[in-house]
Amino acid sequence: MSQPVASQRSNIASFIAMDVMREAKTLARAGAEIVHLEVGEPGAAPPRAVREGAIAALSGGRVSYTEALGIPALREAIAKNYATKYGMTVDPARVIVTTGSSGGFVLGFLAMLDHGGRIGIPNPGYPAYRNILDALGIESVPIETGPQSRYALSAAAIRAVHAEKPLDAVLLMSPANPTGVLTPASEVRAIAETCAELGIWLVSDEIYHGLTYQGEEATALAYSDDAVIVNSFSKYYCMTGWRVGWLVVPERLIRPIECLQQNLSISVPYLSQIAAVAAFEATEELEIIKAGYAKNRAILMEALPRLGLPPLPMDGAFYAYCDIAQYSNDSMDFARRALREAGLAITPGLDFDPVGGNRFVRFSYAGSEQDIVTAVKRLEGWLGKRS
Numbered sequence: 001m002s003q004p005v006a007s008q009r010s011n012i013a014s015f016i017a018m019d020v021m022r023e024a025k026t027l028a029r030a031g032a033e034i035v036h037l038e039v040g041e042p043g044a045a046p047p048r049a050v051r052e053g054a055i056a057a058l059s060g061g062r063v064s065y066t067e068a069l070g071i072p073a074l075r076e077a078i079a080k081n082y083a084t085k086y087g088m089t090v091d092p093a094r095v096i097v098t099t100g101s102s103g104g105f106v107l108g109f110l111a112m113l114d115h116g117g118r119i120g121i122p123n124p125g126y127p128a129y130r131n132i133l134d135a136l137g138i139e140s141v142p143i144e145t146g147p148q149s150r151y152a153l154s155a156a157a158i159r160a161v162h163a164e165k166p167l168d169a170v171l172l173m174s175p176a177n178p179t180g181v182l183t184p185a186s187e188v189r190a191i192a193e194t195c196a197e198l199g200i201w202l203v204s205d206e207i208y209h210g211l212t213y214q215g216e217e218a219t220a221l222a223y224s225d226d227a228v229i230v231n232s233f234s235k236y237y238c239m240t241g242w243r244v245g246w247l248v249v250p251e252r253l254i255r256p257i258e259c260l261q262q263n264l265s266i267s268v269p270y271l272s273q274i275a276a277v278a279a280f281e282a283t284e285e286l287e288i289i290k291a292g293y294a295k296n297r298a299i300l301m302e303a304l305p306r307l308g309l310p311p312l313p314m315d316g317a318f319y320a321y322c323d324i325a326q327y328s329n330d331s332m333d334f335a336r337r338a339l340r341e342a343g344l345a346i347t348p349g350l351d352f353d354p355v356g357g358n359r360f361v362r363f364s365y366a367g368s369e370q371d372i373v374t375a376v377k378r379l380e381g382w383l384g385k386r387s
């Protein structure tokens with residue numbers, strides 16, 4: 001008797017950073033002292049007001065479903081933040097609360113693109129875009145970034161890829177993961193104008209907004225009312241495990257996304273939504289955390305080139321994407337050995353770039369300064385390079 005088999009659509013690549021985390025945690029449970037630089041996750045707790053908001057809501061007793069589009073208080077707070085942060089008026093009706101930005105991607109991709117649709121994704125890039133799209137039967141088309149555009153997505157590159165075979169959408173990510181590179185405002189505008197001219201969707205992942213150390217971050221919404229903005233409380237607001245994010249969408253996508261969310265998850269967790277309302281009031285606390293990342297960044301910017309691991313421009317987010325060519329052309333092997341031999345959990349570039357990624361690894365510097373100092377010491381010893 002034959003057993004039914006797993007679907008073809010679920011045959012997607014793993015998220016290697018998460019695999020590394022699992023292995024690092026197994027080693028730690030067995031007594032190894034591991035420094036975690038593999039997952040893009042703030043080491044700090046969420047702001048006090050966020051935690052207090054959740055406690056108060058929990059004390060209230062009932063934890064219920066909410067409206068599929070999110071609680072009005074949170075949608076309004078998010079809309080208001082566009083006024084505070086970017087000086088823009090956004091109608092709260094266009095704001096949709098999602099289960100992290102990850103949930104937002106699934107909803108957004110389903111609402112914008114049909115099975116067989118094509119979306120351009122910057123390469124290197126966040127692996128889950130590609131893997132989610134594979135599961136949904138949407139083709140992700142890599143758009144190479146390189147030194148000619150300082151590793152940022154450019155309007156010219158979009159045009160070139162679209163000319164070869166038309167795209168239905170393009171995804172912009174700035175500051176980017178894994179590179180940390182910021183796309184300048186002038187290029188964000190050019191990309192928005194190009195998408196409008198070509199008649200294709202623009203999706204802008206702005207999850208690392210708030211975490212820029214050089215240059216000025218620009219929201220695509222400033223240049224296109226038609227852009228689909230994806231954002232989250234996970235990174236700047238230190239709320240990874242709360243699973244709450246948001247979309248800002250053009251009016252014609254509101255109802256399709258509402259129907260999708262009603263059916264796919266009913267609503268985003270109630271406690272997380274209540275708690276997130278307070279996040280925008282916690283700027284002082286969050287800026288202190290960001291200053292910690294800036295210190296970590298400065299330590300790595302000095303150490304990594306000296307250690308023969310030159311990073312791409314570290315404009316924002318909390319990543320250093322480093323060239324390991326001096327040591328290896330196999331990033332999986334390099335990362336495996338770093339974990340086993342030096343107790344350093346890092347992510348192989350192959351996670352972000354199936355072709356060129358073998359020459360890179362990514363370090364996350366979202367943890368403590370002590371973690372970064374220890375990591376540098378261990379790298380010095382492991383790579384046999386001391387100052």
Ligand SMILES: Cc1ncc(COP(=O)(O)O)c(C=O)c1O
Pocket residue numbers: 040099100101102103126173176177205207231232233234240244245
């Ligand atoms: C670029 C980018 N987008 C989206 C996400 C997903 O984050 P979340 O679902 O926690 O909002 C991540 C997480 O690392 C990311 O790096």
